[in-house]
Amino acid sequence: MSGKHKIISFKILLAFNCTIPVLLSSCSQERPAIDRFTLVNRHNIEITTIDSLNSLSVGNGRFAFTVDITGLQTFHEYHSKGIPLGTMADWGWHREINTRGYSLQQVYRTWDVHGRKIDYVHRYSDPRDSLRYRASEWLRENPHKIHLGMIGLDFPSSDKPFAGLIENPHQKLDLWRGEIESRFMAEGKMVRVKTVCHPELDMVSAEITSSLLSERKLRIRIHFPLGVPGQTAYDFTRPNKHITEILSGTDTTVLFRRRQDDDVYYVKLYKPHSALVRGGERHLFYLEAHPGDTVLEFSCLFSKTMPVDSALPGFSVTEAVSASFWRDFWSTGGAVDFSECTDPRAAELERRVILSRYLTRIQCAGGYPPAETGLSYNTWYGKFHLEMHWWHGVHFALWQKEEILENQMKYYEKIYDKALATARHQGYDGARWPKMTDPQGNESPSNVGPYLIWQQPHFIYFAELLYGNAKSEKDKKAVLEKYKDLLFATADFMASYAWYDSTGNRYVLGPALISAQESLRPETTINPTFELVYWYWGLKTAEQWRKRMGMEQKKRYSDVLKKLSSLPVKDGVYLCSEDTRDTWENPRYMSDHPIIAGIAGMIPETPLVDKKILRNTLGTIQKVWNWNTTWGWDFPLLAMSAAATDRPEQAVDFLLMDAPKNRYLLNGHNFQDATRLMIYLPGNGGLLTAVAYMCTSGSFPRNGKWKVRWENLNSL
Numbered sequence: 225m226s227g228k229h230k231i232i233s234f235k236i237l238l239a240f241n242c243t244i245p246v247l248l249s250s251c252s253q254e255r256p257a258i259d260r261f262t263l264v265n266r267h268n269i270e271i272t273t274i275d276s277l278n279s280l281s282v283g284n285g286r287f288a289f290t291v292d293i294t295g296l297q298t299f300h301e302y303h304s305k306g307i308p309l310g311t312m313a314d315w316g317w318h319r320e321i322n323t324r325g326y327s328l329q330q331v332y333r334t335w336d337v338h339g340r341k342i343d344y345v346h347r348y349s350d351p352r353d354s355l356r357y358r359a360s361e362w363l364r365e366n367p368h369k370i371h372l373g374m375i376g377l378d379f380p381s382s383d384k385p386f387a388g389l390i391e392n393p394h395q396k397l398d399l400w401r402g403e404i405e406s407r408f409m410a411e412g413k414m415v416r417v418k419t420v421c422h423p424e425l426d427m428v429s430a431e432i433t434s435s436l437l438s439e440r441k442l443r444i445r446i447h448f449p450l451g452v453p454g455q456t457a458y459d460f461t462r463p464n465k466h467i468t469e470i471l472s473g474t475d476t477t478v479l480f481r482r483r484q485d486d487d488v489y490y491v492k493l494y495k496p497h498s499a500l501v502r503g504g505e506r507h508l509f510y511l512e513a514h515p516g517d518t519v520l521e522f523s524c525l526f527s528k529t530m531p532v533d534s535a536l537p538g539f540s541v542t543e544a545v546s547a548s549f550w551r552d553f554w555s556t557g558g559a560v561d562f563s564e565c566t567d568p569r570a571a572e573l574e575r576r577v578i579l580s581r582y583l584t585r586i587q588c589a590g591g592y593p594p595a596e597t598g599l600s601y602n603t604w605y606g607k608f609h610l611e612m613h614w615w616h617g618v619h620f621a622l623w624q625k626e627e628i629l630e631n632q633m634k635y636y637e638k639i640y641d642k643a644l645a646t647a648r649h650q651g652y653d654g655a656r657w658p659k660m661t662d663p664q665g666n667e668s669p670s671n672v673g674p675y676l677i678w679q680q681p682h683f684i685y686f687a688e689l690l691y692g693n694a695k696s697e698k699d700k701k702a703v704l705e706k707y708k709d710l711l712f713a714t715a716d717f718m719a720s721y722a723w724y725d726s727t728g729n730r731y732v733l734g735p736a737l738i739s740a741q742e743s744l745r746p747e748t749t750i751n752p753t754f755e756l757v758y759w760y761w762g763l764k765t766a767e768q769w770r771k772r773m774g775m776e777q778k779k780r781y782s783d784v785l786k787k788l789s790s791l792p793v794k795d796g797v798y799l800c801s802e803d804t805r806d807t808w809e810n811p812r813y814m815s816d817h818p819i820i821a822g823i824a825g826m827i828p829e830t831p832l833v834d835k836k837i838l839r840n841t842l843g844t845i846q847k848v849w850n851w852n853t854t855w856g857w858d859f860p861l862l863a864m865s866a867a868a869t870d871r872p873e874q875a876v877d878f879l880l881m882d883a884p885k886n887r888y889l890l891n892g893h894n895f896q897d898a899t900r901l902m903i904y905l906p907g908n909g910g911l912l913t914a915v916a917y918m919c920t921s922g923s924f925p926r927n928g929k930w931k932v933r934w935e936n937l938n939s940l
Contacts, residue, residue, distance in 0.1 A: 258561045258935055261400060264554050267578040269397040269891055274390065276306020277889055277902060280397050280404050281600060282419055282546075285589025285628070287313040287426035287526065288599035289375075293393045295406030295417030296430060296444075298376035299386055300456075307893070307902045308456040308601040311372045313426050314590035315528040317606070317663065318451045318487045319367040326359040331669045335736040335747075338723045342650045344736065347669040360669040367662050369595065369606020370451025370484075371458035372526045373491055375428070378445035378510060379436075382411060397891075399582055402550035403543065410434075411441055421586070422523075422542050423549035429523040429542035437513040437520050444511035444522060446493070447503075451484055453605045455900070463506040473500070479531070494523040494536035553585060558623035558937040560915055567929040569880050572888075577915055579892025580908035581623070588616050588905055589628045592635055592663055598905045607660050607668060611679035611740065612906050614826075615857045619912035621689045622920075622938050629686060636683055636710055639665025647717050654716025657683070675738040675746040677721065678755055678819075681762030683707075683714045688765050693938050704773055715766035718759055719780040722788065730789045733759060734801075740819040741800055743812055743853075751789045751802035757823040757832050760788055764830070791823075791832055798823070798841045808844060815853040818845045818862060825864030825917065828940060835869045842866055842874065851883040856894040856907020859886045860914035867914075867923030875923055876930070879914055916940075 271278050274293050281290040290310045292299045297309040333346035347364065348356040382389060393408040404419040415434040422429065436442035449458035450466050467483040478500055480491040493500070498520050501510045513520040521539040525531060537545070562574040587598030593613040597603045613632070620628040636643075636657070642665040643655035650656065657680055658665060659673035667674060687707040694700040722731040732751055738744055739752035763781050770777055792799040798820050799807040807813040820841055823833050842865060862878035880886075885904075887895045894907030917923070920939035924930040 255933060258559045258933055260554050260559055263559060263561055263563075263574075264399050264578060267575050268399055269395075269579070271395040271890065272393060274393065275890075276303050277893075277895070278891060279303055279307040279309060279600075280395070280891055281583075281586055282402060282404060282421035282428065283586030283599060284421055284423045284426070284549075285585060285587070286315070286591060286599075287421065288586055289419070289421060289428040290600050291404060291406075291419055292376075293390060293395055293406060294377050294408065294415075295395065295404055295419045296376045297374045298378075298445075300374055300376065300458075302386055304456050307891075309374070310457065310600045311374065311428075311526070312369060312457070312599040312601075312606075313372060313526055313528075314592050314594075314599065315663075316370055316372050316451075316489065316526070317367040318370045318484055320362070320365075321485050322362070322366070324358070324362070326362045328363065328667065328669075330359040331356055331363065337736060340651055342736070344674040345667045345669050346674065347671050349671070363666075364660075364668050364670070365453040365605050367605075368451075368453035369457055369602050371449055371456065372451075372482075372489065373524070374445075374447045374449060374458065375430075375524060376445050376447075377415075377417075377432070378443050379410060379441060380443065381441050399578065400550060400554060401543075401547040402586075403546060411436060413441075415442065418539070418543070420539075420543050420546040422537065423545060425525055425536075426527065427523055427525040427536065427542070429521070429537070429539045431519065431521040431539045431543075433519050435518050438516050438518050440512070443513070444498075444520065445503075446509045446511065446524075448480075448482060448491075448507040453602065455602050457602045457606065466507070468507045477536070490527045490529070490531055492525040492527065492531045492536060494525075494538060496521065496538060498522070556936075557625050558916065559935050560919060560937075561933040564931040564933065565929060566931075567876075567925075569876070570930065570932075573880060573915070576888050576892065576908075576911055579888070580911050583892050583908050584616070584619065584905060584912065585625075588909065589620075591631055593617070593632055594905060596906055597901070597903050600903055603900060604660060604668075607662050609660050609673075609679075610657055610682065611659055611676055612857075613679070614682050614685065615860075615906035615909045615913070617686065617909070618689065618940075619909050619916065621686075621693060622913060622916035622940065624693075624936050624938060626690060626693055626938075630690065633683070633686055633707070635663075635665075640710060640713070642666070644713065647720075652717050653720035654718070655710065655713040656680070656717050656721075657714070672738055672742055675736055676740065676742075677733070677737060678740045678758060680714060680718055680721075681758050684711055684762045684765050687711050687769075689938075689940075700772075704769065708769065708773065711766060711769060715763055715778075715781065718762055719778070719784050722759065722784045724787075728789075730787050731784045732789055739801060740822075741813075741817045743816040744801060744804070748803050749801050751792060752800060752819075753791050753798050754819040754822050754827075756789060756791055757827055757830055760785060760832055761827050761830050788832075793837060796837055796840050797844050798837055808848065811850065814848055815850045817855060817858050818849055821845065821862045821865035823865075825866075825868035826861055829868070838865065839869045839871065842869065842871070846874070846878075851881070851885075854883065854885055856885050856896060856904045857910035859883070860907075860910035863914045864917050867918050867921055870923075872918075872923045872925040872930075873927070875914075875918060876925060879911070879918075913940075 300309045332343040347360045391409040395406040406417040418431045452459045469481045471479045478493045498511045523536045562570040588594035593608040617629045647656040658667040660668040691703045736746040737749045792802040863875040866875035885896045893903035896904045916937045919934040
């Protein structure tokens with residue numbers, strides 16, 4: 225369902241004397257449209273201090289360019305210890321040549337699962353197990369996302385250290401236009417840099433204005449690195465390991481070919497009114513302004529294939545199309561306005577929402593499920609995690625940008641054959657989707673990932689969202705036809721994965737299984753609470769799809785639904801899993817993701833869940849959980865669960881909890897830790913999902929302080 229021009233307010237309830245069922249928490253009234261220009265622009269980012277965590281990015285969803293205080297990638301070494309300055313594309317991968325012939329078969333770990341031998345792609349971490357250790361590490365690292373090219377300012381005559389070179393900086397990200405403007409003093413002169421990304425081309429464009437250009441004291445530095453698996457994804461210390469060739473050049477355009485092992489990509493540079501000069505080392509180039517010029521501009525296109533032989537748009541054109549794109553983005557789809565709220569937390573929540581919408585659009589809207597650090601830098605070698613796709617993708621459908629989710633769902637079709645082969649090899653029906661994977665759908669060795677199962681129902685969830693959002697019966701039928709094969713294959717695996725325990729006349733999940741709460745052990749975990757509910761919902765939804773299409777019901781689906789194990793409960797509180805009877809006494813089970821909460825809110829209502837028991841569980845979690853071990857999406861998860869059990873105050877408390885990994889930086893990124901996850905986009909996506917859910921379900925507090933206006937949101 226969708227809504228338009230809504231308001232959630234206890235005061236409005238009284239004012240209009242609405243007569244509504246007791247279960248409803250709010251009343252909706254028609255209101256003037258939200259002033260989106262004002263809403264967005266009050267959250268433009270302005271930075272006046274140099275901080276390695278304050279990097280900003282421009283991007284189009286499949287390509288992103290991250291900059292420092294200068295508006296380009298001038299001080300990448302400084303930022304390597306904060307948020308690295310990435311130039312990344314979702315097609316920008318490298319695979320080292322597999323000279324030793326490593327294969328997944330070399331890292332199989334065979335488990336005895338209810339009398340059957342089942343292989344899992346395991347990570348062997350002991351170097352003494354030489355072959356399997358080396359195979360594990362190579363297969364985890366390859367392929368890996370790489371940095372495509374560092375573009376920064378260069379001050380050739382300056383010998384000042386970084387801390388003293390830039391003075392009086394002022395940087396602004398204009399969200400409505402998708403443009404970064406950076407101003408600062410250097411060598412006693414003003415420098416202004418404007419940076420944009422083309423919405424359709426994987427291209428960054430910039431305009432630099434300063435008298436330092438005409439004085440030959442300022443130029444552009446372009447340095448191509450070796451792409452590596454590590455966090456920054458670049459290495460400038462091994463120039464002999466890669467090749468940079470100039471294929472063609474004119475007064476205005478240069479075409480580079482980049483080669484590393486068997487991987488090739490192209491860089492096309494448009495450089496009017498400037499000269500390209502080779503640097504003193506390999507892969508290094510400079511752009512120098514013509515004598516007397518105080519303005520230098522460039523457009524730099526990155527491409528996996530040979531670019532077409534046509535002129536690239538210059539800065540002014542790119543600036544204009546960027547502004548048009550972002551104006552359209554902010555003017556369409558969902559919007560939420562917290563400006564009439566009096567709770568002091570509301571302004572911060574609105575800031576997080578607006579910046580999360582920008583960040584997810586530039587980092588997570590390509591053709592593949594995103595990596596957890598998007599297109600800024602590498603974690604897990606740039607590979608993406610399909611269990612996180614729920615947190616990356618669902619909000620797009622709720623904020624009426626479902627075309628982005630639909631585009632990413634093509635990936636499942638692309639890797640369908642591998643998912644079928646995995647299930648077949650393990651003796652299951654249907655398709656088993658991988659966890660940590662790459663563009664080709666290869667499983668990555670891990671002592672956690674291959675044992676997770678909660679990514680399996682996600683495809684059903686996505687397809688059902690699109691069905692619910694469809695505007696007409698014709699559109700709904702088109703959704704059914706488009707996704708039926710993959711949806712039923714997903715359900716076939718789920719039904720066959722459930723093991724029938726004849727002694728108890730019930731179906732059981734696990735072992736070998738690791739719950740979404742990854743602190744549980746694969747060899748002992750039986751019937752984790754969240755997975756039981758998600759299994760039930762997924763198979764029930766598959767039955768509904770068969771009914772909608774006039775198909776006979778599958779006996780296996782129905783049998784599993786009727787006999788699926790009941791949820792484990794002790795003393796009126798849900799347990800992590802059936803084998804964890806000491807859940808609330810053992811610190812091990814009060815850490816990592818409090819995924820029990822997801823059985824309502826994240827998962828639509830099912831008859832398995834007793835909301836009274838869930839309320840007790842949420843209260844216990846709030847009191848005893850080890851918040852230092854949680855992750856950014858846990859707080860939206862808990863907020864939706866509290867909202868689903870009619871606890872709106874608790875929902876807001878969870879959503880804005882003062883916890884180490886619920887911190888949002890000045891640039892809007894969800895900070896997790898200072899060593900690996902300085903940004904964490906599932907947290908941003910989760911926040912957007914929770915806010916949309918709380919709006920459409922009327923789940924903000926009814927205390928008069930939360931006068932939330934929203935429009936054009938879809939419900940879960």
